[in-house]
Amino acid sequence: MSTINVISTSKCFGGDQLVISHDSTSLGCKMKFSIFLPPKSKDGKCPVLYFLSGLTCDEQVFINKGGAQKAAATYGIIIVGPDTSPRGCNIEGETDDWDFGVGAGFYLDATQEKWKKNYNMHTYVTQELPCFVNANFPAIPDRVAISGYSMGGHGALMLALRNPGMYRSVSAFAPICNPMNCPWGKKAFSGYLGPDIETWKEWDATELVAKYKGPPLMFLIDQGKEDQYYKEKQLLPENLTNACLANKFQCITRYQEGYDHSFYFVKTFIEEHIKHHSEILNS
Amino acid sequence: MSTINVISTSKCFGGDQLVISHDSTSLGCKMKFSIFLPPKSKDGKCPVLYFLSGLTCDEQVFINKGGAQKAAATYGIIIVGPDTSPRGCNIEGETDDWDFGVGAGFYLDATQEKWKKNYNMHTYVTQELPCFVNANFPAIPDRVAISGYSMGGHGALMLALRNPGMYRSVSAFAPICNPMNCPWGKKAFSGYLGPDIETWKEWDATELVAKYKGPPLMFLIDQGKEDQYYKEKQLLPENLTNACLANKFQCITRYQEGYDHSFYFVKTFIEEHIKHHSEILNS
Numbered sequence: 001m002s003t004i005n006v007i008s009t010s011k012c013f014g015g016d017q018l019v020i021s022h023d024s025t026s027l028g029c030k031m032k033f034s035i036f037l038p039p040k041s042k043d044g045k046c047p048v049l050y051f052l053s054g055l056t057c058d059e060q061v062f063i064n065k066g067g068a069q070k071a072a073a074t075y076g077i078i079i080v081g082p083d084t085s086p087r088g089c090n091i092e093g094e095t096d097d098w099d100f101g102v103g104a105g106f107y108l109d110a111t112q113e114k115w116k117k118n119y120n121m122h123t124y125v126t127q128e129l130p131c132f133v134n135a136n137f138p139a140i141p142d143r144v145a146i147s148g149y150s151m152g153g154h155g156a157l158m159l160a161l162r163n164p165g166m167y168r169s170v171s172a173f174a175p176i177c178n179p180m181n182c183p184w185g186k187k188a189f190s191g192y193l194g195p196d197i198e199t200w201k202e203w204d205a206t207e208l209v210a211k212y213k214g215p216p217l218m219f220l221i222d223q224g225k226e227d228q229y230y231k232e233k234q235l236l237p238e239n240l241t242n243a244c245l246a247n248k249f250q251c252i253t254r255y256q257e258g259y260d261h262s263f264y265f266v267k268t269f270i271e272e273h274i275k276h277h278s279e280i281l282n283s
Numbered sequence: 284m285s286t287i288n289v290i291s292t293s294k295c296f297g298g299d300q301l302v303i304s305h306d307s308t309s310l311g312c313k314m315k316f317s318i319f320l321p322p323k324s325k326d327g328k329c330p331v332l333y334f335l336s337g338l339t340c341d342e343q344v345f346i347n348k349g350g351a352q353k354a355a356a357t358y359g360i361i362i363v364g365p366d367t368s369p370r371g372c373n374i375e376g377e378t379d380d381w382d383f384g385v386g387a388g389f390y391l392d393a394t395q396e397k398w399k400k401n402y403n404m405h406t407y408v409t410q411e412l413p414c415f416v417n418a419n420f421p422a423i424p425d426r427v428a429i430s431g432y433s434m435g436g437h438g439a440l441m442l443a444l445r446n447p448g449m450y451r452s453v454s455a456f457a458p459i460c461n462p463m464n465c466p467w468g469k470k471a472f473s474g475y476l477g478p479d480i481e482t483w484k485e486w487d488a489t490e491l492v493a494k495y496k497g498p499p500l501m502f503l504i505d506q507g508k509e510d511q512y513y514k515e516k517q518l519l520p521e522n523l524t525n526a527c528l529a530n531k532f533q534c535i536t537r538y539q540e541g542y543d544h545s546f547y548f549v550k551t552f553i554e555e556h557i558k559h560h561s562e563i564l565n566s
Contacts (some may be wrong), residue, residue: 064348067350260294267295268352
């Protein structure tokens with residue numbers, strides 16, 4: 001287990017908003033993540049919500065702009081916010097594009113030579129990070145939920161589908177629902193996974209719905225109707241809805257009138273998502 | 284009246300978070316400000332809260348990190364967030380320091396030759412900006428409150444004291460209470476106002492309390508006990524408290540256990556401040 005370094009800590013809504021750094025073995029670099037500890041965690045262990053961020057985000061954006069701390073304090077939920085990719089691995093070209101490489105890890109384990117040593121965000125988020133969190137913070141290891149935004153929204157759906165039983169509750173804000181059929185996803189999957197489209201299906205939520213054989217799970221998704229990327233067909237929520245219908249997988253997608261892809265949309269609905277997760281995690 | 288340019292608009296908690304730019308005559312440059320329009324403003328005019336930001340902030344920081352939109356939507360309050368100084372005036376040295384010049388206008392009108400053409404944030408915030416807001420948005424011109432954070436907390440107190448009757452309600456988060464007696468304030472006042480300390484007293488809230496001859500006013504102040512700048516004696520809330528006691532001026536200063544100077548502190552208490560302003564503005 002690597003050493004824990006507390007980068008910052010600030011009291012917030014009676015709890016504590018921390019930023020932590022540690023050495024990650026699955027990613028081969030130093031990583032930062034945020035963790036909010038609700039007041040209730042001073043008296044005992046609490047359930048954990050992992051929140052995965054979108055393209056270009058680091059560990060700071062969600063805790064600054066997401067507005068999640070009040071609801072997390074109210075409902076007694078720990079929120080962990082990982083970074084969106086490895087950092088500082090000095091892979092040639094990794095910082096050239098905002099939608100590939102640094103800030104754009106897509107929560108998968110890369111198979112291509114250039115990326116496979118470091119770009120293993122799936123292993124990091126589902127294995128290494130929870131071990132580290134459970135060892136260092138008052139988290140209940142088997143009461144875990146996952147949510148995310150945009151690329152991280154897909155991460156939440158995909159990780160839950162690939163790891164049956166790991167997450168009791170799943171939600172997403174404006175997720176990239178079917179990456180292998182949108183420009184962002186095609187670019188990322190080609191780079192990290194290579195040209196064989198069959199391998200892409202293992203990392204695409206819409207494809208994975210048909211293969212899911214775990215305990216009953218439900219997706220709660222909010223999607224703004226004025227979201228620029230929704231209009232540009234980067235998100236494709238209809239494809240996921242159709243896959244869920246065909247496979248009797250419960251998915252509630254709420255199309256929110258007037259909302260765009262910004263954190264003003266996330267702020268608006270985050271409390272409802274945390275309340276939703278809390279009801280399942282505490283039941 | 285200068286032209287209104289909508290830089291961005293995003294739906295948030297049923298209202299709209301806008302960023303506006305316009306040409307300012309009092310500052311001699313283009314300025315940006317944020318304005319949140321609550322859902323209620325679609326059906327009629329609403330009271331306005333001006334929120335003044337701190338050193339280094341621009342018009343983005345408060346709307347990203349402050350967490351004010353939900354309460355503003357709930358209580359039907361428009362929130363206007365000006366920038367913290369003129370921008371792009373190309374005055375020699377204006378970007379050399381983070382605590383003087385750009386990002387550090389201190390909400391006063393400069394008298395020194397080098398700064399007096401542009402650094403007139405007092406005139407901008409009390410006259411030009413309200414005229415512009417009232418002409419372009421559904422604001423009730425005589426139901427106005429003011430608040431702010433750090434340098435902007437002082438701005439809120441000082442503007443209210445210098446302009447009796449202009450603001451019905453005043454609050455502040457970790458304000459610089461007595462700038463002429465702290466390092467930040469001495470640097471700013473020397474630069475903008477020159478060496479004559481008598482002139483500084485016209486722009487210092489603690490000094491102005493004794494001279495206040497307006498309608499009854501009350502200050503609500505929150506101050507974190509773990510605030511680094513409080514400990515370093517940049518904020519000096521005790522000096523303001525003593526001046527208020529000596530002059531029978533009502534000031535409630537709440538020392539909040541464990542909170543620092545960050546926006547995590549502002550987020551935590553902003554809803555209480557907006558509720559407080561709402562009760563006075565709507566009475």
